[in-house]
Amino acid sequence: MRVTQGCFSFLPDLTDEQIAAQVQYCLEKGWAVNIEFTDDPHPRNTYWDMWGLPMFDLRDAAGIMKELADCRRVYGDRYIRMSGFDSSHGWESVRISFIVNRPKNEPGFRLERQEVGGRSVSYTTRAYALDRPEGERYADQ
Amino acid sequence: MTQAQEKISEQIPETPLETIDLRHEFADLGIGDVLDQLDSELIGLKPVKTRIREIASLLLVERIRQKMALATTFPTLHMSFTGNPGTGKTTVALRMAGILHKLGFVRRGHVISVTRDDLVGQYIGHTAPKTKEILKKAMGGVLFIDEAYYLYRPENERDYGQEAIEILLQIMEAQREDLVVILAGYGDRMEKFFQSNPGFRSRIAHHIDFPDYSDPELLWIAELMLQQQNYRFSPEAREAFTRYIGIRKEQPLFSNARSIRNALDRIRLRQANRIVAKLDRTLTADDVMSIEAGDVLASRVFAKGAGTAGEAR
Numbered sequence: 021m022r023v024t025q026g027c028f029s030f031l032p033d034l035t036d037e038q039i040a041a042q043v044q045y046c047l048e049k050g051w052a053v054n055i056e057f058t059d060d061p062h063p064r065n066t067y068w069d070m071w072g073l074p075m076f077d078l079r080d081a082a083g084i085m086k087e088l089a090d091c092r093r094v095y096g097d098r099y100i101r102m103s104g105f106d107s108s109h110g111w112e113s114v115r116i117s118f119i120v121n122r123p124k125n126e127p128g129f130r131l132e133r134q135e136v137g138g139r140s141v142s143y144t145t146r147a148y149a150l151d152r153p154e155g156e157r158y159a160d161q
Numbered sequence: 162m163t164q165a166q167e168k169i170s171e172q173i174p175e176t177p178l179e180t181i182d183l184r185h186e187f188a189d190l191g192i193g194d195v196l197d198q199l200d201s202e203l204i205g206l207k208p209v210k211t212r213i214r215e216i217a218s219l220l221l222v223e224r225i226r227q228k229m230a231l232a233t234t235f236p237t238l239h240m241s242f243t244g245n246p247g248t249g250k251t252t253v254a255l256r257m258a259g260i261l262h263k264l265g266f267v268r269r270g271h272v273i274s275v276t277r278d279d280l281v282g283q284y285i286g287h288t289a290p291k292t293k294e295i296l297k298k299a300m301g302g303v304l305f306i307d308e309a310y311y312l313y314r315p316e317n318e319r320d321y322g323q324e325a326i327e328i329l330l331q332i333m334e335a336q337r338e339d340l341v342v343i344l345a346g347y348g349d350r351m352e353k354f355f356q357s358n359p360g361f362r363s364r365i366a367h368h369i370d371f372p373d374y375s376d377p378e379l380l381w382i383a384e385l386m387l388q389q390q391n392y393r394f395s396p397e398a399r400e401a402f403t404r405y406i407g408i409r410k411e412q413p414l415f416s417n418a419r420s421i422r423n424a425l426d427r428i429r430l431r432q433a434n435r436i437v438a439k440l441d442r443t444l445t446a447d448d449v450m451s452i453e454a455g456d457v458l459a460s461r462v463f464a465k466g467a468g469t470a471g472e473a474r
């Protein structure tokens with residue numbers, strides 16, 4: 021099951037040229053671009069691990085694309101996303117976020133029903149990948 | 162295809178062109194203007210200008226070859242500027258970025274000017290991220306490393322400068338299309354630097370030597386600087402300044418155009434002082450613009466036995 025989070029996630033995966041164009045758009049808007057990665061695809065998992073520091077004061081996408089290539093080399097089997105942080109007054113938040121790398125095989129989520137008090141049921145989703153410890157979740161692909 | 166190539170190839174039609182109007186191509190890029198500006202605003206520096214013209218021509222031909230779909234490799238554009246202090250290395254580097262940008266060989270045309278402190282860290286593991294950070298900022302533009310020979314300190318074999326050099330070399334080779342590195346420094350020290358880092362010499366295509374200015378050129382520079390600030394020499398003051406240049410050149414720590422600029426700053430101070438000294442009069446624009454011989458001659462350079470070390474007052 022394809023994880024859809026952030027911008028462009030219902031489109032086919034972006035090519036490197038398309039990613040570079042998006043990054044350049046962020047830079048021209050003056051946003052700091054971050055690279056983050058995780059192997060826990062749950063939608064409520066908002067805190068992904070950061071690859072290096074946010075990249076401030078850049079003019080060209082080439083530097084960020086190089087960082088992305090480095091990140092893919094190490095964590096190519098995980099989800100990697102980019103986000104553009106707008107530090108200007110009044111915004112001070114992430115303005116764009118999109119997935120740039122995903123595992124080859126995404127097993128998806130299991131819906132768990134729990135019967136509680138009487139006939140009511142509470143629901144939760146759990147990623148199949150999470151059955152295995154961190155770091156090994158997509159390792160065998 | 163990289164972005165740089167993409168930018169160039171935007172205008173390439175499907176079938177390669179057979180003929181190209183050179184004049185049209187030249188005018189289209191607007192390098193003519195840049196080169197003319199270089200000629201008119203930078204005084205002297207003959208070898209430098211010739212070299213820049215050569216590079217510009219090469220890049221123009223390279224572009225045309227690309228349009229004709231002839232196989233080309235991306236030219237190596239890293240440069241090294243050597244010369245004495247105040248000969249205009251930084252100024253030319255800034256112009257260079259503009260020229261390369263117009264020709265489409267760098268994408269953004271900005272210049273990141275750094276020295277050793279910006280590249281080399283203070284403890285183990287600090288240098289690599291620091292250097293990479295700067296390189297990332299310079300991507301798409303020009304990285305100008307002033308006094309580059311400081312990067313290498315032979316007396317300390319554990320110096321982190323070597324680490325910065327290795328990262329630089331690696332990026333200079335692998336991402337030639339993304340950034341242009343310009344090293345600058347004094348001639349003899351740069352020579353030593355290249356001797357101990359042969360990798361650097363071979364990765365730099367253009368070694369440009371900046372000559373010292375002659376006396377008339379220095380006077381010309383002084384007049385241009387004054388003109389930019391809306392001042393002018395009176396005829397006697399010009400004569401006095403010519404003598405000033407002759408004497409100042411013989412003194413230690415003479416740094417060409419920079420010394421001239423400092424001298425002019427001090428002359429302006431003295432001129433202001435002279436004007437303010439007499440309060441009971443009305444001033445014309447001419448009065449505040451013109452610099453008199455007295456303003457120049459008050460300089461300590463003219464004082465007898467002014468062989469003192471340090472910048473002359």
